[in-house]
Amino acid sequence: MNDIKSGSNLEKVLKSGNFAFTGECGPPKGANVDHLKENLAFLKGNVDAVNITDNQTAVVRMSSWAASAIAVQEGVEPNFQMVCRDRNRLAMMSDVLGAYAMGIRNMLCLSGDHQIFGNHPEAKNVYDIDSMQLINLVKTMRDEEQFLNGEPIDGSPKMFIGAASNPFADPFEFRVYRLAKKINAGADFIQTQCIYNMDKFRQFMKMAVDMGLCEKCYILAGVTPLKSVGMAQYMAKQVPGMDVPPELIERLRGAGKGKFAEEGIKIAIEQIEEFKQMEGVAGVHLMAIEWEHKVAEIAQRAGMLPRPDIS
Amino acid sequence: MIVADRKPLSEILDMITDRDKILIMGCKGCVTVCNVGGVKEVQILSSSLKIARKKEGRSLTVDQITIERQCDPEYIEQVKATINDYDAVISMACGVGPQFLSEAYPQQKFFPAVNTKFFGGATSHGIWEERCAGCGTCVIHYFDGLCPVARCSKSLMNGPCGGSSKGYCEISKEVPCIWDMIVKKKMEQGRLDDLLCFTPAKNWRTSRDGGPRKSVREELAI
Numbered sequence: 001m002n003d004i005k006s007g008s009n010l011e012k013v014l015k016s017g018n019f020a021f022t023g024e025c026g027p028p029k030g031a032n033v034d035h036l037k038e039n040l041a042f043l044k045g046n047v048d049a050v051n052i053t054d055n056q057t058a059v060v061r062m063s064s065w066a067a068s069a070i071a072v073q074e075g076v077e078p079n080f081q082m083v084c085r086d087r088n089r090l091a092m093m094s095d096v097l098g099a100y101a102m103g104i105r106n107m108l109c110l111s112g113d114h115q116i117f118g119n120h121p122e123a124k125n126v127y128d129i130d131s132m133q134l135i136n137l138v139k140t141m142r143d144e145e146q147f148l149n150g151e152p153i154d155g156s157p158k159m160f161i162g163a164a165s166n167p168f169a170d171p172f173e174f175r176v177y178r179l180a181k182k183i184n185a186g187a188d189f190i191q192t193q194c195i196y197n198m199d200k201f202r203q204f205m206k207m208a209v210d211m212g213l214c215e216k217c218y219i220l221a222g223v224t225p226l227k228s229v230g231m232a233q234y235m236a237k238q239v240p241g242m243d244v245p246p247e248l249i250e251r252l253r254g255a256g257k258g259k260f261a262e263e264g265i266k267i268a269i270e271q272i273e274e275f276k277q278m279e280g281v282a283g284v285h286l287m288a289i290e291w292e293h294k295v296a297e298i299a300q301r302a303g304m305l306p307r308p309d310i311s
Numbered sequence: 312m313i314v315a316d317r318k319p320l321s322e323i324l325d326m327i328t329d330r331d332k333i334l335i336m337g338c339k340g341c342v343t344v345c346n347v348g349g350v351k352e353v354q355i356l357s358s359s360l361k362i363a364r365k366k367e368g369r370s371l372t373v374d375q376i377t378i379e380r381q382c383d384p385e386y387i388e389q390v391k392a393t394i395n396d397y398d399a400v401i402s403m404a405c406g407v408g409p410q411f412l413s414e415a416y417p418q419q420k421f422f423p424a425v426n427t428k429f430f431g432g433a434t435s436h437g438i439w440e441e442r443c444a445g446c447g448t449c450v451i452h453y454f455d456g457l458c459p460v461a462r463c464s465k466s467l468m469n470g471p472c473g474g475s476s477k478g479y480c481e482i483s484k485e486v487p488c489i490w491d492m493i494v495k496k497k498m499e500q501g502r503l504d505d506l507l508c509f510t511p512a513k514n515w516r517t518s519r520d521g522g523p524r525k526s527v528r529e530e531l532a533i
Contacts, residue, residue, distance in 0.1 A: 084465070089512065111472040114464050114482045125465065129512045132469035136509065148512060166473030174471070174494045177507060181469065185509055193473060240474040240481035 005142065005188060006160035008105035009077045010049040012310040013283075014189065014218045019276055020283025021304045022079060022191070022220060023047035023295055026056055027067035036067060039292040040076045046299045047286070048307055049106055051191070054081040058118025065095050069102035079162060080104045083112025088128035089137065089148055096138060100157030108162040108191065109134040113240075132185050135163050139186030161186055165219075166193035167204035168243035176207040183217045190217055191285040194224040194235070195271065197243040205280050214280035221275045224287045225298065226264035229253050265298055272302040312341035312432065313405045314439045315348065315425040320359055323401065326422040327360070330398035331370065335360075335424070336390070336412070337377030338404035345439055347425055348403030350377045356403065356424060381408030387415050394419050430461075447517025447524065453505070455496045460513075462489035468510040 002015060013020050023043045028036050043050050050071060054064035061067075068078035080099050082092065096107070111131040115123045129137065137148055138161050145156040163182040167175050179190065195201045201221070208214055226232045229252050236244035248267070255263035268286075275281045284304075288295050299305050327333055335353050343349030357373045364371035374397070379386045381404035394400065394412075399420045402409040409421040429441035444461035451458045460466050464482045471490030474481025480488045497503050515521065 111465055111467065111474075113474070116464075116482050127465045127467070128515065130465065130467040130469050131472070132509060133512045137512070164473060169471070169473045169475050170477055170488075171471075171475075171491055171494050171498075173498070174503075174506075177503065178471075181507055181509065184507075185469075240476055 006105045006158045008049070008160045009310065010079065010106050011160040011188070013048045013308055016308065016310055018308045018310075019304075020218070020220055021047050021299060021307065022049045022051060022283065022285045023292070024051040024053065024285070024287045024289070025067075025071075025292060026053045026289075027062035027064060029059070029061050031062065033062075033067075033070055036062075036070060037074060040071055040074045042292040043295055044074070044076050045307065046296045046305065048283075049077040049079045051079040051081055051108060051285070051287075054083045054110070054112070055086060055118070056081075056113070058085065058113045058115045058120070060118070060120060065099040065102065065104065068099060068104045072103040077106065078104055079106040079108050081108045081110060082134065083110045084127050084130055084134055085112035085115060085125055088126050092129070092134065092137065093141065093147055096141060096157050096159065097153075097155075100159065101155075105158070105160055106162060107138055107159045108164065109138060109187075110164050131163065132181060135161060135182055135185040135187050143186075160188050162189045162191060163187035164193065165190050166241045167195075167201055168193055168197060169241040172200070172204075176204060176211060176213070179208060180211060180213055183213055187217055189220060189282070191220045192222040193241060194222045194287060196226075196235075196248055197245050198271065198274070200243060202278070205278055209280040214282070218282035219280060220283040220285040221271075221278075221281050222285045222287060223268050223271050223275075224289060225268035225291065225294070226252055226260075227291065228260045228264075265294070265301070268298060269302045272298075272304070276303075312344050312430070313407075313427060314345045314429050314431045314441075315342055315405050315427045317347050317352070317356070317403075317425050318423070320356075320363065323356070323422070323424055324360065324363055327371075327399055327401070332372040332396075332398045333360075334374045334376065334390075334394070334397045334400045336381065336400055336402050336404070336408070337375070338379075338381040338402075338408055339377060340380045340382065340404070342404055342425065343377075345433070348405075353377055353403055356401070381405075381411055384411065384415065387411055391416075445518070446513075446515070447521075448514065453510070454493050455500070457489050457493050457496070459489055459493065462487075468513060 025039050052064045052068040064081050068080040071078040109131050115125050138159055142158055145153050165179045232244055232249045235242050252263050272284050275284050335357050337348050337353035353375045357375050361371050394416050401422050401424045403424045406427040409423045412421045430443040431439050431441040434440045446460045464480050475488040475491050478491045480486040497506055
């Protein structure tokens with residue numbers, strides 16, 4: 001776990017024992033990158049790396065590798081997300097090579113939401129390989145210096161390999177085993193689904209620690225501050241695999257009109273404080289959706305600043 | 312079996328709008344079993360088309376025949392003498408039928424009356440469900456008789472994904488998550504270790520991805 005795989009900032013932060021803090025940013029719905037650059041500027045210096053999403057919720061956007069390359073140009077380290085829905089193994093391997101050549105050093109390997117949720121539900125889904133196989137593919141390219149077919153790679157992509165884990169999806173008892181499987185397949189770090197049900201997450205982390213998984217992989221706890229009661233209700237009811245306890249929605253509602261967002265930030269900060277102390281948690285992944293301008297404030301109030309400078 | 316649904320009557324009427332004498336051909340294979348293209352359904356379609364045409368103030372002559380199988384040249388041969396007596400032929404077989412007929416009788420026009428959907432079976436009266444994707448390399452024994460290729464919305468070989476909720480797939484609360492079923496079955500049988508093994512990338516060459524497929528059995532070839 002200690003030898004350097006990619007040399008990315010995120011990897012160095014984690015390996016030096018610092019509590020990592022990552023952010024997230026969605027590519028634009030068009031070729032205009034002004035807003036992307038603005039958002040990246042909000043995140044710069046406040047997080048160790050920024051996840052660049054890949055056609056999230058199956059809505060078409062600028063390619064994640066291109067937006068990641070722009071992040072590199074802007075001096076922000078990207079965590080390039082790749083889903084299995086839109087590319088077959090040829091496209092995946094060529095994008096990994098291209099991303100690496102553009103200076104991208106972190107990757108997050110995901111299944112991806114089914115295209116039925118998005119704005120092109122008529123599309124054919126690919127799923128040539130699944131997220132587990134993608135993790136293994138990127139590891140094979142990095143460590144064996146080979147393509148999936150065994151042919152040698154001239155200049156292998158040294159990526160820091162990430163994967164997702166959703167402790168709130170079913171069947172719950174299997175989730176920690178699936179996490180173990182992703183680590184065995186080659187995941188260096190894990191970012192979890194947004195956590196709202198803290199009891200369930202504590203239970204999940206205890207299982208992960210007991211199985212020795214946190215000694216093999218860095219687990220970053222997912223946090224998304226709730227902006228409103230409506231957003232909390234939407235997350236609870238509409239987003240697959242999301243667990244928002246009713247008492248949390250009540251707490252938000254109790255804050256009163258005009259104060260929901262502040263209460264949502266308070267909840268997120270309380271969570272981050274607990275994650276700092278929680279055994280096995282190596283950092284926090286903050287998914288402040290369309291709230292990039294609030295990241296600096298949240299990072300400051302949660303005691304996450306300044307970010308470590310490890311060169 | 313191959314499961315199909317009948318096309319809407321309006322679509323079939325549009326197909327034959329400029330034809331006055333047609334033959335409706337049923338099939339006694341899969342489409343009879345899934346109640347979409349057998350003797351009874353041929354009769355129903357025949358009556359429906361005639362009534363609809365009558366409403367338009369135009370007549371329609373319809374003959375009916377249901378043969379043993381439309382996917383077999385031996386049975387297709389049976390209509391040779393009369394097939395060109397019609398303005399068009401409507402096939403109520405799966406997508407194989409109208410293609411075999413078109414190949415055998417290039418002078419005639421064949422319209423499909425059904426949408427061919429999947430390989431499956433009836434899970435209860437009037438309900439058919441998909442079970443097989445015809446991927447060409449069967450692996451169901453690794454998953455306790457449950458096929459993730461056909462039954463997982465993402466054909467995941469190392470599931471379940473993070474969208475599995477309360478036994479259902481993320482795409483719909485009416486679609487069971489096959490991986491939830493696989494995991495529960497393995498757990499009940501104390502064989503969870505089976506699922507900790509990494510399943511490598513599938514070879515899709517045997518599936519449709521490898522191009523149109525053919526099965527040759529030399530011992531049977533004449």
